[in-house]
Amino acid sequence: MSDKNPHTVCIIGGGMSGLFTGALLAKNGYKVTVLEKNHIIGGGLQSFRRGDVVFNTGMQAFCGYGDDFALKHFIDYIGLNHEDIHFVPLDPNAQEIVWTDKKHAYRLPKTRKRYEEYLISQFSHEAKGIHQLLDAVYEIGSTFDYFWLHPMQLHPAAAKYGVITARQLLEQCLTNERLIRLFEYVGMHLGYNLSCLPATELGMILNLYIEGGWRIAGGNLPFAKQLVQFIEENGGKVYTNTEVSKVTAENRKVVSIKTADGRTFVADQYVCAIPPKTFIQITDGEVLRSTTYDRIMEFNNDSSCCIYHIKLKPNSMKYSNNLIFVPTPTVDNSLPHYISMLTPPSLNQGEWADTVEILTFARYGEYKQWENTKTGHRGADYEKKKEQLSQKTIAYVSQFYPELRDAVDTVYISTPLTVRDYYGNPDGAVYAQQGMFAPVKTKASNLFMTGQSVQYQGLFGTLTTSIAVAEIMMGKSLIGEIANASDGRV
Numbered sequence: 144m145s146d147k148n149p150h151t152v153c154i155i156g157g158g159m160s161g162l163f164t165g166a167l168l169a170k171n172g173y174k175v176t177v178l179e180k181n182h183i184i185g186g187g188l189q190s191f192r193r194g195d196v197v198f199n200t201g202m203q204a205f206c207g208y209g210d211d212f213a214l215k216h217f218i219d220y221i222g223l224n225h226e227d228i229h230f231v232p233l234d235p236n237a238q239e240i241v242w243t244d245k246k247h248a249y250r251l252p253k254t255r256k257r258y259e260e261y262l263i264s265q266f267s268h269e270a271k272g273i274h275q276l277l278d279a280v281y282e283i284g285s286t287f288d289y290f291w292l293h294p295m296q297l298h299p300a301a302a303k304y305g306v307i308t309a310r311q312l313l314e315q316c317l318t319n320e321r322l323i324r325l326f327e328y329v330g331m332h333l334g335y336n337l338s339c340l341p342a343t344e345l346g347m348i349l350n351l352y353i354e355g356g357w358r359i360a361g362g363n364l365p366f367a368k369q370l371v372q373f374i375e376e377n378g379g380k381v382y383t384n385t386e387v388s389k390v391t392a393e394n395r396k397v398v399s400i401k402t403a404d405g406r407t408f409v410a411d412q413y414v415c416a417i418p419p420k421t422f423i424q425i426t427d428g429e430v431l432r433s434t435t436y437d438r439i440m441e442f443n444n445d446s447s448c449c450i451y452h453i454k455l456k457p458n459s460m461k462y463s464n465n466l467i468f469v470p471t472p473t474v475d476n477s478l479p480h481y482i483s484m485l486t487p488p489s490l491n492q493g494e495w496a497d498t499v500e501i502l503t504f505a506r507y508g509e510y511k512q513w514e515n516t517k518t519g520h521r522g523a524d525y526e527k528k529k530e531q532l533s534q535k536t537i538a539y540v541s542q543f544y545p546e547l548r549d550a551v552d553t554v555y556i557s558t559p560l561t562v563r564d565y566y567g568n569p570d571g572a573v574y575a576q577q578g579m580f581a582p583v584k585t586k587a588s589n590l591f592m593t594g595q596s597v598q599y600q601g602l603f604g605t606l607t608t609s610i611a612v613a614e615i616m617m618g619k620s621l622i623g624e625i626a627n628a629s630d631g632r633v
């Protein structure tokens with residue numbers, strides 16, 4: 144590809160995967176246009192300010208930033224500045240604190256050896272099963288080649304874990320009901336109860352988090368902004384407030400994109416980086432293979448959440464560098480059985496926390512009566528429901544962390560409708576359309592799909608999916624170049 148005549152690419156959606164794919168293509172000489180409907184770029188990387196505090200709308204913690212993983216090398220490959228993003232590792236002695244009931248809290252450390260030793264110290268009669276489970280977890284994890292920057296291989300042994308649920312795998316290895324319940328916290332990273340997920344999902348996430356979880360201090364937005372800056376410095380353009388309303392195709396090729404405000408964008412290639420169900424609404428459907436189309440249409444995922452963004456009174460609650468999970472008081476058959484709570488790190492984090500984020504999973508369906516209303520105008524009954532839920536949730540979590548009760552200054556509440564509006568997913572789903580695993584190539588020769596519903600979810604999942612998409616678009620392997628980036632061999 145010559146610099147004088149670069150390929151042009153138009154990416155629909157400026158969330159994590161749109162920006163990752165855009166940066167990879169811009170790095171390789173493409174002229175990239177990103178179209179984002181919101182006024183803030185970033186999708187799951189958005190953060191917002193209320194007075195002197197910053198809250199994240201979506202992502203709170205992630206994995207894959209260790210030395211052996213794709214994220215660190217991707218940042219070096221693109222040439223972003225690690226220091227300006229402010230990565231913070233979770234406390235290696237207790238990355239997660241999991242309460243199985245009001246009496247028992249478990250502090251789960253980093254690295255397999257310490258994780259296993261800790262669990263065996265707490266459940267000595269389960270030593271064999273814990274070892275067996277972690278063997279399975281690491282066997283599953285090793286099959287996700289791109290996570291570890293390995294070229295793709297066939298992993299026949301991994302298939303056996305795709306046909307059993309995560310809960311079945313736990314029950315094959317463990318007998319103690321409290322220990323099995325403890326592992327349900329992993330469902331919070333996936334948006335489901337472990338009875339509804341294949342064992343491969345449990346293995347993938349657990350392996351990655353045991354190898355190291357991370358957060359970003361001061362809000363996620365600077366990461367998104369660095370990606371935008373890189374794309375624009377390399378001849379591209381990122382548009383916010385630009386909702387794509389129509390994708391037109393002729394003879395199995397996308398020919399143009401129209402926006403809600405009447406603009407038209409034309410490029411050589413196009414990338415869909417928005418939820419697939421939303422994409423279907425703006426195309427004639429002809430551009431997708433019928434199997435992909437059917438899978439998208441038949442899948443219903445209304446596993447959404449409420450987030451309580453809490454500003455704390457000064458010096459009222461200690462900062463803790465862990466992800467905290469407390470069991471839910473009510474149990475839904477498919478939603479995760481936990482509530483998560485954390486104190487996000489601020490820049491120059493000291494002894495006291497500025498904010499607390501509490502996340503509870505909830506069904507989008509419970510908010511359907513307000514789905515045709517807009518933020519700020521949903522009505523008094525909606526505000527009342529939010530207020531009641533907030534009081535109930537804070538009172539419940541305060542049973543585990545009593546200092547929270549008097550520490551709350553102000554609460555800003557997101558519901559499944561907020562999630563729907565921020566991410567553009569019609570079902571308000573937090574995480575991926577489980578089990579989609581759609582091909583990134585579509586029926587249209589110049590249209591490709593990325594994003595959490597296509598392959599893997601979360602920051603690290605969308606990054607590795609974006610690498611795969613960029614490779615297919617360019618017809619060359621990038622994984623080796625990215626793997627070598629940190630020692631200057633690119």
Ligand SMILES: Cc1cc2nc3c(=O)[nH]c(=O)nc-3n(C[C@H](O)[C@H](O)[C@H](O)COP(=O)(O)OP(=O)(O)OC[C@H]3O[C@@H](n4cnc5c(N)ncnc54)[C@H](O)[C@@H]3O)c2cc1C
Pocket residue numbers: 155156157158159160161178179180181184185186187188200201202203204205206385386387388416417418421448450562565566567568572573574575593594595596600601602603605
């Ligand atoms: C509340 C919450 C908490 C989460 N916590 C974590 C976490 O702790 N760790 C983690 O790794 N992951 C977390 N996730 C998941 C993570 O945010 C997603 O996996 C990730 O954002 C998916 O990336 P994506 O690019 O597929 O979609 P998104 O990041 O959602 O980006 C899609 C973008 O497309 C835009 N868009 C939609 N329709 C249109 C249109 N018609 N025209 C133009 N633009 C459009 C949207 O506005 C959005 O910006 C969380 C998600 C939520 C909702």
